[in-house]
Amino acid sequence: xxxxxxxIKEKLKLLVEMDPKKMIIYPLIVFGIAIIIxxxxxxxxxxxxxxxxxxxxxxxxxxxxxxxSPDEIAKSIKEKxxxxxxxxxxxxxxxxxxxxxxxxxxxxxxxxEALKEMFPDVEPQTVVIGPTFGEIVREQGIKAIVYxxxxxxxxxxxxxxxxxxxxxVVFSAFSDMIIxxxxxxxxxxxxxxxxxxxxxxxxxYSVDSNILLTTRLLRRKxxxxxxxxxxxxxxxFTMSTTTLGALASLWIFSTAQVIDDIASVLIFxxxxxxxxxxxxxAGVLRLYIAKREGKE
Amino acid sequence: MKWRRILLNFRVIVLIFFxxxxxxxxxxxxxxxxxxxxxxxxITVKLEKPVDSQTMEQVKIALEQRLNTLGVKNIVVEPxxxxxxxxxVANVTEEEADQLIKTIERQGVFYAEFQxxxxxxxxxxxxxxxxxxxxxxxxxxxxxRLSKEAAEKFAQLALGKAGYPVDMFLxxxxxxxxxxxxxxxxxxxxxxxxLEGDMTLVERIEKAFGIKVVPYxxxxxxxxxxxxxxxxxxxxxxxxxxxxxALKEMGFEVETRSMRSDEDVYDFIKRSLGLYGPYRVSExxxxxxPSTEVMISITAPKTDxxxxxxxxxxxxxxxxxxxxxxxxxxxxxxxxxxxxENFKRQVLVAGIAALLVVGLIVFLHxxxxxxxxxxxxxxxxxxxxxxxxxxLIRWNLDLPSIAGIIAAIGTGVDxxxxxxxxxxxxxxxxxxxxxxxxxxxxGRAFFIILASATTTIVAMSFLFxxxxxxxxxxxxxxxLGVLVGIFITRPAYGEIAKVLIGxxx
Numbered sequence: 001x002x003x004x005x006x007x008i009k010e011k012l013k014l015l016v017e018m019d020p021k022k023m024i025i026y027p028l029i030v031f032g033i034a035i036i037i038x039x040x041x042x043x044x045x046x047x048x049x050x051x052x053x054x055x056x057x058x059x060x061x062x063x064x065x066x067x068x069s070p071d072e073i074a075k076s077i078k079e080k081x082x083x084x085x086x087x088x089x090x091x092x093x094x095x096x097x098x099x100x101x102x103x104x105x106x107x108x109x110x111x112x113e114a115l116k117e118m119f120p121d122v123e124p125q126t127v128v129i130g131p132t133f134g135e136i137v138r139e140q141g142i143k144a145i146v147y148x149x150x151x152x153x154x155x156x157x158x159x160x161x162x163x164x165x166x167x168x169v170v171f172s173a174f175s176d177m178i179i180x181x182x183x184x185x186x187x188x189x190x191x192x193x194x195x196x197x198x199x200x201x202x203x204x205y206s207v208d209s210n211i212l213l214t215t216r217l218l219r220r221k222x223x224x225x226x227x228x229x230x231x232x233x234x235x236x237f238t239m240s241t242t243t244l245g246a247l248a249s250l251w252i253f254s255t256a257q258v259i260d261d262i263a264s265v266l267i268f269x270x271x272x273x274x275x276x277x278x279x280x281x282a283g284v285l286r287l288y289i290a291k292r293e294g295k296e
Numbered sequence: 297m298k299w300r301r302i303l304l305n306f307r308v309i310v311l312i313f314f315x316x317x318x319x320x321x322x323x324x325x326x327x328x329x330x331x332x333x334x335x336x337x338x339i340t341v342k343l344e345k346p347v348d349s350q351t352m353e354q355v356k357i358a359l360e361q362r363l364n365t366l367g368v369k370n371i372v373v374e375p376x377x378x379x380x381x382x383x384x385v386a387n388v389t390e391e392e393a394d395q396l397i398k399t400i401e402r403q404g405v406f407y408a409e410f411q412x413x414x415x416x417x418x419x420x421x422x423x424x425x426x427x428x429x430x431x432x433x434x435x436x437x438x439x440x441r442l443s444k445e446a447a448e449k450f451a452q453l454a455l456g457k458a459g460y461p462v463d464m465f466l467x468x469x470x471x472x473x474x475x476x477x478x479x480x481x482x483x484x485x486x487x488x489x490x491l492e493g494d495m496t497l498v499e500r501i502e503k504a505f506g507i508k509v510v511p512y513x514x515x516x517x518x519x520x521x522x523x524x525x526x527x528x529x530x531x532x533x534x535x536x537x538x539x540x541x542a543l544k545e546m547g548f549e550v551e552t553r554s555m556r557s558d559e560d561v562y563d564f565i566k567r568s569l570g571l572y573g574p575y576r577v578s579e580x581x582x583x584x585x586p587s588t589e590v591m592i593s594i595t596a597p598k599t600d601x602x603x604x605x606x607x608x609x610x611x612x613x614x615x616x617x618x619x620x621x622x623x624x625x626x627x628x629x630x631x632x633x634x635x636x637e638n639f640k641r642q643v644l645v646a647g648i649a650a651l652l653v654v655g656l657i658v659f660l661h662x663x664x665x666x667x668x669x670x671x672x673x674x675x676x677x678x679x680x681x682x683x684x685x686x687x688l689i690r691w692n693l694d695l696p697s698i699a700g701i702i703a704a705i706g707t708g709v710d711x712x713x714x715x716x717x718x719x720x721x722x723x724x725x726x727x728x729x730x731x732x733x734x735x736x737x738x739g740r741a742f743f744i745i746l747a748s749a750t751t752t753i754v755a756m757s758f759l760f761x762x763x764x765x766x767x768x769x770x771x772x773x774x775x776l777g778v779l780v781g782i783f784i785t786r787p788a789y790g791e792i793a794k795v796l797i798g799x800x801x
Contacts, residue, residue, distance in 0.1 A: 064635060095638065109394075123632035124390075133340065133626035148755035155754055159747040197696065197770045200759055201703050204752030204774075208710055211747045219740060235717040238661045239710040245653040246706050253646035256639050258332075258695045262770075266703070 009234060015279065016230045020290075023283025027275050031175045034182035041185045049181050052190030055138050057104040057131030061112060063122045064097040064255070073098060073118070080114040083107065095255050104131050141196040149174070152203050160214065168284045169210040172276040176206040179272035180265055189265065194258045198265035205243070205270060209236050209277040217285050225289055233278055240274050301795050311788035314780075315677055318684020325687045330694025330769065333640055335633030336386040337393045341400060344622040346378040355381060355621065357612040362404050362467050365570045367553035368392050380626075393630050395551070399467070400625055406613065407465045408446075410453050410577075411495055412503025416446035424614045425591075427607045435593035436600075436607040440614050442588050451586040458582035459492035461574030463500065466613045468570045469531055473508045473524035477534035481511040483561045491576055501569065517542040524548060533568055534561075572613050643698050650702065651675060654709050662716070666796045671712050674789040675705050681780050682773060697769035704777020707752065711781065715741045715790050719797045738790055749782045 015023070042048050053060055066073075070087035077085050077100070086101040102111050108128055115124065153170045160166045177199050189195060213232050220228040244267060251263035302308055331338050343355065352375045359381065363371050372384045385396065406418035425439035442450070454460065476484070481498075483489075489497035501507040510523055512535045521543065524530050529549040532540055540550045555564045565571070575592055592610055596603030651672060659668035682701050686693055718741040753775050760771035 064638065123634050124630075125632065125635055126628065126630040128625075128628040130342075130624065130626040132624075133342065136626075144758045147758040151754035151758065152751045155747070155751045159743075159750075193767045194696065194699075194770075197699075197759060197767045200755050201752075201774070203755045204703075204707060204748065205710075207751040208707060208748040211751075212714055212744050215740060215744050215747075231717070231721055235713060238658070238713050238717070241661070242654050242657045242709045242713065243706040245657045246650040246702065246709070249649040249653045250646045250702055253649055254639075254642045256332075256642065256695050259643070259646070259699050262699045262703075266706075 009237070012233050012237060013230065015233065015282075016226050018283075020283040020286040023279045024287075027175070027280035027283075030272075030275065031178060034175075034179045037182040037185055038178065049184055049191045050188065051134075051138075052192035052195075053101065053127070053129055053134075054192040055134040055141075057129050057134045059102040059104075059108040059111075059126065059128040061100045061102070061108070061115060062097060062125040062257075063100070063115065063119060064095055064125075066098050066119055066122055067096065068098070068118075070098055073100065073115075076118060077111055077114050080117070081107075081110045083111055085111060090255065090257075090260075097255070099257075137193060141191075141193070145177075145196065145200060148200050148203055152207060156207065156211075159211070160218075162218075164288050165214045165218065165285060168281050169207060169214060172210050172273070172281050173203050173206040175276050175280070176202050176269050176272045179276075180269040183268040183272075184265060187264070187268075189261060192261060194261045195265050198262040198269070201262075201266060202269035202273070205266070206273040206276065209239060209273060210281055212236065212239075213277055213281055214285065217282075217289060225286055229282055229286070233282075236274070236278055240270055244270055302792050305788075305791045307787040307791045311677060311784055314681050314684070314784050318681045318687075321684045321687040322680075325690070327683060327687050328690055328692050329636070329640070330692040330697065331384055331386060331636075332629065332631055332694045333636045333643075334386055335631050335636040336384065337388050337396065337628065337630045339383040339397060339400060339625060340627035341381045341383060341623050342626040343379050343381070344624070347621055348378070351621065352378065352381075354612050354615060355623070357609060358404060358615070359383065359400065359623075361609060361613060362399055362570075363396060365467055365567055366392070366395050366399060367568065368396065369556075371396075381623075387633055390630070390632075397625065397628060400623060402467075403622075404466055405468075407468065407504070409463045409465065409500065409504045410450060411457075411460070411493070412500045413453060414504050415449040415453060416442060419443070420446035421614050422588075424611050427604065427611050429598050429604075430593065431598070433593060433595070434597065435595040436603050437591045437593040438607050438611045438614065439589065439591040440611075442590055444586070444588060447586040447588045447590075450581070451584055454577050454582050455584040456582055457493070458577055458579045460577050460582075461489065461491040461493050461500075462577055463497075463574050464572040464610075464613060465505075466570045466572065468501070468505050469507060469529070469568075470505045471507070471526075471528045473510060473520070473527040473530045474568075475510050475512050475520055475530060475532050475535055475539065478511060478513055479561055480534050480565060481509070483565055484509065488562055489565075489574055491574055497565075497574075507569075512539070517546070521546050521548070531568070534564070572610055639695065643695075647679070647698075647702070650705070651679075654705075658709075658713070662720075667716055667793070670789060670792050670796065671709065671716075674712055674785050674792075675708055677788075678705060678708050678777065678780055678785045681784060682777050685776060685780070686773070691772065692769070694769045696767050697773045700770040700773030701777055703770075704774050704781065707748070707778065708781045708785065711745045711748070711786055712789050712793075714744055715786065716793055716797070719793055738794075741790070742786075745782060745786060749778045752778050 038048050070089050074085055074087045077083060083102065083106045088099045088101070090097060090099060100111065100115065102108050108126065112124060112126065152173065156169050157166045180199060180202060184195065212235065216228050216232040217225060247263045247267050251260055254260060356373050356375055359373050360371065363383065368385055368388060370386060374382045374384065376382055383396065383400065406421065407414050408416040420443040421440055422443055423441040427436060427438055430437045484498050485496045498509045502509070508523060508527065510520060517539060529551060530543055532550065532552045534555055540552050543550045553568050555561065559567065581587065581590070594603050594607050654675060655668050655672040658671045659665065662668070679701060682704065691697070718738065756771040756774045760768050760775070
C-alpha cells in the first residue's frame with residue numbers, strides 16, 4: 001500500500017508540470033457536461049433533478065429483511081388492492097430489504113395491510129407526505145441553498161479581499177454542487193431533505209480545500225509557486241482520501257436511507273471538488289500569480 | 297518527558313477537562329434518541345394559515361386534550377414556527393398510531409349535555425372570553441356566549457333543576473360499548489358525577505350518545521358481544537387484555553384503555569369519555585329565563601395554578617368545536633421500535649469503521665503511528681464531546697443529527713491534516729531556508745481552519761433557520777462539531793502534534 005501511495009503522489013507531480021491554461025479548460029468541460037446532463041434531465045422529465053417523495057408527496061413503506069423480488073411484491077399488491085406501487089430493493093452490510101412507494105392519491109393503509117398479510121413478521125417503517133408539504137420543503141431547500149451560497153461568498157471575500165481568487169473559490173463550490181447534482185441524476189439519487197443538506201454540506205467541504213490552496217499559494221514566502229502547489233496538493237490528497245474513506249464506510253455499513261443518501265452525495269461532491277480545487281482553482285491561481293508577479 | 301510536555305499544556309488540559317465533563321454527562325444523563333432511532337411516530341400537522349402565538353397555544357392545548365382521550369402515553373405536541381405542529385409519540389404500536397392519525401384528521405366535536413339531552417354543540421358556542429379570576433366568588437371563570445336556540449333549550453330543560461350536573465364533552469366515544477372494571481363502574485354511578493341530579497353518568501351518556509356501559513363481572517365475552525351489537529366499537533376500561541382478544545376474534549373493533557399512575561379513577565373516566573365537568577347548574581340558570589351570557593366557574597383560591605390551568609383547558613375545549621384554523625396532516629413518519637434498535641447498532645458500527653478507516657488512511661499517508669494515533673484520538677474526543685453536549689442539553693439524537701456528527705468529523709480530520717502538513721512543512725523549510733516561526737506556520741493553519749469553519753457555520757445556520765423538518769438536527773450537530781473543533785480539539789491537536797512531530801529533531 002505505501003508504494004501505491006507513493007506512485008499516486010508521483011502522478012500528482014504531473015499536475016504540477018501541466019500548463020495552467022489546460023488546467024482551467026478540463027474542469028470547465030466537465031462543468032459543461034454536468035450542465036448538459038441537468039438540462040437534458042429537465043427536458044425529459046420536467047425537473048432538473050429527480051425529486052423524492054419528500055418533495056413530490058406520496059408514501060414509502062420500508063420493510064427490512066424481506067428478500068422477495070420487487071416485481072413479485074408489486075404484482076401481488078396490484079392483485080390485492082388494485083393500486084400500482086413501485087418496489088425497490090436495497091442492501092448493505094447491515095441488512096437488506098425493500099421499499100414500497102405509493103403515489104400521493106392512493107390509500108397507503110390498504111397497501112400496508114396487504115403487505116402485512118404477505119409478511120406478517122416484518123415491522124414496517126412508514127413515511128407519508130402530503131403534496132403541499134413537498135412544496136414547502138422545496139421552497140425551504142432552495143432558500144437555504146441560495147442564502148448559504150451568498151453567505152459563503154461574503155465570508156470568502158471578507159477573508160481574502162482579492163476578487164479573482166475569491167471568485168474562483170465561489171465558482172468551484174458552485175461547480176461542485178452542479179456536478180454532484182448531475183451525478184445524482186446519473187445514479188438515480190433523488191432530491192430529498194437529506195440530499196439538500198448534503199449539497200449544503202458540500203459548500204463547507206469545498207471551501208475547506210479551496211481556502212487551503214489559495215492561502216498556501218498567496219501567502220507563500222519562501223517557496224516557488226510550484227513547490228507550494230505540490231505541497232498543498234499532497235495535503236489536499238490526504239484530506240480527500242480520508243474523508244472519502246470515512247464516507248464510504250458510512251455508506252457501506254448503514255441501511256438507513258437518510259445516511260446513505262447524504263454519504264453518496266458527499267462522495268460525488270468531494271470527487272468533483274478534488275478536480276475543481278486542485279486543477280481548476282490551481283490553474284487560475286497560477287495564472288493570476290504569474291500575472292501579478294510579472295507586473296511587479 | 298514527552299508526555300509531561302503534552303499533558304501540562306493549557307490547551308490539552310482544556311480538552312481533557314471537556315472530555316471528563318462529557319463522559320460524566322453521558323454516564324449520568326445518557327443520550328436521548330430521536331423517534332427515527334428509538335421507534336415511534338411523528339406526525340407533522342399543518343395549520344391552514346399562519347397564526348399568532350396565542351392561537352398556536354390554543355391549537356396545542358386542543359390537540360393535547362383530544363389525543364389524551366386515546367390513552368396513549370407521553371404524547372408531545374410541539375409547535376414549530378407559526379404554521380406547523382409536530383405530534384410525537386415514542387414506542388407506539390401501529391394501531392395506536394392509526395388512532396392518533398384519525399383523531400387529528402377529524403375536527404374536534406364538542407357537545408354540551410344536560411339530563412341526557414344534547415342542548416349545544418360546537419357551533420352554538422359563539423364566543424369564549426378569556427380566563428379570569430372572580431374574587432367575589434373566589435373562583436376562576438371562563439365566560440362564553442351561547443346561541444339563542446341553545447340558551448332557550450337549556451332554560452327549558454333546567455327549569456327548577458339547580459344543582460343538577462351539566463356535562464361538556466370533546467370527542468366522546470359515540471355509539472360504543474364500554475366494558476368497565478368494578479371500581480370504574482362504581483365511580484361512574486357515584487355522587488361525584490351525579491351532584492344533586494337524578495340521573496347517573498351511565499344513564500346520561502347512554503341517552504345522549506348511545507354509549508352502553510357494562511360492568512365486567514360474571515359476564516362471558518358472548519354476552520358482551522350480544523350487548524355490543526350495533527355499537528361501532530368496544531372500549532375496555534381498566535379490564536385485562538384476554539377479553540380484548542376474544543372480542544377481536546368475534547370481529548369487533550376493540551380498544552383498551554388503562555389507568556395511568558398519576559390519575560385517580562375519576563380522572564381516568566373523564567379522560568376516557570372526553571368529559572369536562574360535571575358543572576353544577578346555578579340558581580340563576582334554573583329560573584326558566586334563557587341567558588346567552590354564561591360562564592363556567594371553578595372554585596379555588598387565586599393562587600391555585602392547577603385550577604387556572606383547568607379553566608384554560610375548559611376555554612380551549614369550548615372553542616375547539618370550532619378551532620380557529622383547520623388542520624391537515626402533512627407528514628407521517630412511523631418506525632417500529634425494533635427497527636430503530638437495528639439502526640442504532642448500524643450507526644455505531646459505521647462510526648467505528650469510519651474512525652478506523654481514517655486512522656488507517658492517515659497512517660498510510662505519513663507512515664507514522666505517531667500521527668495516526670493522535671488524529672484518531674482527536675476525532676474520537678470530538679465525537680465524545682459532541683455527544684456529551686447533546687446529553688447535557690438533552691438534544692434528541694436522530695439520524696440526521698448523527699450524519700451531522702460524521703460530517704463534522706470529516707472536516708475535523710481534514711483540518712488536522714492541514715495542521716500536520718504545516719508542521720511537517722516547517723521542518724523541511726527549516727532545513728532549507730532560514731527559520732520561519734512555528735507560530736506563523738500555525739497561524740496560517742488556523743487562518744485556513746477559521747475561514748472554512750466560518751463558511752460551514754454560515755451555510756448550516758441557514759439550514760437550521762429555514763427547515764421545518766428533521767434536518768435541523770443535521771445543521772445543529774454540524775455547527776456544534778465545528779465549534780468544538782475550532783475551540784477545543786484542534787488547538788489541543790496542534791499542541792500534541794507540535795511536540796510529537798518536533799520531537800524528531
